[in-house]
Amino acid sequence: MSHSPSDITPPAASHWVACQDCDQLLQTAVLSEHQRARCPRCGARLEGVAVKSLHRYPGLAAAIAGLILFFPAISLPIMEFELIGQHGTNTLWEGVWTLWQVGFPLLAMLVLLCSLLAPLCHLLLSIRTSWQLGSEKTLPPSFPQQLKALHFFQHWSMVEVYAISILVAYIKLLSDGEVMLLSGSYCIAALLICLIVTSQQSHAETAWQAWEAQQKRRPI
Amino acid sequence: MTISTAQQHQLARCEQCHKLSLLAEHNCPRCGSPLSFRRPHSLQRCWALCLAATFLLFPANLLPIMTVVNLGSGDPDTIMSGIVKLWINDLQGIAIIVFVASILVPIIKLLALLLLMLVVQLHLPLHKGQCTLLYRFIHFVGRWSMLDLFIISILVTVVQMGNIARVDAGPAATAFAAVVILTMLAASYFDPRLIWDLEQDEDVQAVPEQPEQTL
Ligand SMILES: [Zn+2]
Ligand SMILES: [Zn+2]
Numbered sequence: 562m563s564h565s566p567s568d569i570t571p572p573a574a575s576h577w578v579a580c581q582d583c584d585q586l587l588q589t590a591v592l593s594e595h596q597r598a599r600c601p602r603c604g605a606r607l608e609g610v611a612v613k614s615l616h617r618y619p620g621l622a623a624a625i626a627g628l629i630l631f632f633p634a635i636s637l638p639i640m641e642f643e644l645i646g647q648h649g650t651n652t653l654w655e656g657v658w659t660l661w662q663v664g665f666p667l668l669a670m671l672v673l674l675c676s677l678l679a680p681l682c683h684l685l686l687s688i689r690t691s692w693q694l695g696s697e698k699t700l701p702p703s704f705p706q707q708l709k710a711l712h713f714f715q716h717w718s719m720v721e722v723y724a725i726s727i728l729v730a731y732i733k734l735l736s737d738g739e740v741m742l743l744s745g746s747y748c749i750a751a752l753l754i755c756l757i758v759t760s761q762q763s764h765a766e767t768a769w770q771a772w773e774a775q776q777k778r779r780p781i
Numbered sequence: 782m783t784i785s786t787a788q789q790h791q792l793a794r795c796e797q798c799h800k801l802s803l804l805a806e807h808n809c810p811r812c813g814s815p816l817s818f819r820r821p822h823s824l825q826r827c828w829a830l831c832l833a834a835t836f837l838l839f840p841a842n843l844l845p846i847m848t849v850v851n852l853g854s855g856d857p858d859t860i861m862s863g864i865v866k867l868w869i870n871d872l873q874g875i876a877i878i879v880f881v882a883s884i885l886v887p888i889i890k891l892l893a894l895l896l897l898m899l900v901v902q903l904h905l906p907l908h909k910g911q912c913t914l915l916y917r918f919i920h921f922v923g924r925w926s927m928l929d930l931f932i933i934s935i936l937v938t939v940v941q942m943g944n945i946a947r948v949d950a951g952p953a954a955t956a957f958a959a960v961v962i963l964t965m966l967a968a969s970y971f972d973p974r975l976i977w978d979l980e981q982d983e984d985v986q987a988v989p990e991q992p993e994q995t996l
Binding site: 705 | 797914
C-alpha cells in the first residue's frame with residue numbers, strides 16, 4: 562500500500578504521511594476497510610491514513626448501545642461476597658466513592674477517570690462525531706477540540722483492564738467465602754464489547770479530512 | 782528502499798491530527814496544534830518522569846498496599862507479601878497475574894525507557910527495529926498496571942463487614958497510582974523517531990566525501 566518517494570523534490574504534503582515511529586515519508590492510497598498500511602522501514606501500523614468507511618452505522622450503533630449499557634454497568638452490583646451470614650456487594654461507582662471516603666483521593670480520581678469518565682466521554686464524543694459527519698450541517702468550530710478530546714478519552718479508557726480485575730478479584734475471593742458474579746459484571750462485559758467495536762469503527766483521519774474539506778470551502 | 786524522512790523535506794507531522802505540513806507554518810493548518818519535527822524536550826521530560834517514578838517505586842513496594850482484616854485481626858500486606866500469600870493459598874495463577882501487572886510491568890517499563898534513552902543519547906548500536914518494538918510494547922503494556930488498583934477498589938468496596946472481614950487500602954496504593962501515571966506519561970513523551978534519526982547520523986558519518994551544501 563505504500564511507496565517510497567522516488568525523487569527528492571518536496572512532495573505535496575496532502576498525499577503523503579510520515580510514519581509515527583520512524584518519520585519515514587510514505588505515499589499512501591486511501592485504504593478500504595480491513596486493510597492495513599505498514600511502514601516498510603520499521604513495521605509500524607501507520608496512523609493518519611485515510612480509510613474509506615462504507616458503513617457509518619456499526620460504529621454509531623455500538624456507541625449508542627454502549628451508552629445505554631453504561632448506566633446499568635456502573636450502578637448494578639458487580640459481585641456479592643458472603644461470609645458467616647454477612648454479605649457485601651459492590652458497583653463500579655461505589656468503588657470510586659469508597660476510595661474517596663477512606664482517604665485516597667488521588668486513587669479515587671484515577672479509577673474514576675479510567676473506569677467511568679473516559680469510557681463515558683469516549684462514547685458520547687463518538688456518537689456526536691458520527692452524527693455530525695453523517696448530517697449535512699456544517700461542523701462546529703469546536704470540532705478539532707472535540708476530536709482531540711475523543712482521542713484523549715479513548716487512550717485513558719481502561720474497561721478491559723477493569724473486566725480482568727473483576728475476574729481476578731472474584732477468583733481471589735472464592736477461597737475466602739461465598740462469592741457470586743451479578744448482573745453488573747455482565748453489563749461491563751457487554752459495555753467492553755461495544756467500546757471495542759466503537760474504537761475499531763472510528764477513523765480519525767476521515768473525520769479530520771471532513772473538517773479540512775469544510776475549512777477549504779469556507780475559509781475562516 | 783530509499784530512506785527519506787519527513788524532516789528532510791522540512792515537513793513536520795502534527796502530533797494531534799497526523800497531518801504533514803511545513804514546519805515554517807508553526808501551527809498545524811488543520812487543527813491548530815503547534816508543530817515540531819520531534820516531540821519537544823522529549824528526553825528531558827522522559828528522564829524527569831522516569832526518575833520521579835523510580836523514587837516512588839520504593840514507597841509503592843515497601844509500604845503496605847492492602848490490609849485484609851479477618852475476625853478482628855489482620856496484617857498489612859505490601860505488594861510482594863500479598864503475592865506470596867496468594868501463592869501459599871494455592872492461587873498461583875492469580876499470584877502470577879498480580880506479579881506481572883504490579884511488579885514486572887512497572888520495572889520493565891522503567892528499564893526499557895532507560896535503555897531507549899541511553900540508546901539515543903549514547904548512540905548505542907542496537908537494532909533499531911527491535912528498539913521500536915520495545916517502545917511499542919511498553920506503550921501497550923502500561924495500562925495493565927492499573928489492574929492492582931482496580932482490584933483494590935473492588936475489594937475495599939465488596940469486603941466491608943466491620944470486624945468480621947474488611948479490606949483497607951494502604952498508603953502504597955497512592956504511590957503506586959502515581960507510578961502508573963508517571964510511567965504512562967513518560968512513555969508518551971519519548972519519541973521513537975529519535976532512535977531512527979541515529980541512522981541518518983551514521984549514514985552521514987559513513988560518507989565523508991559528501992559535498993558540503995552551502996546556502
Ligand atoms: Zn516507520
Ligand atoms: Zn494537526
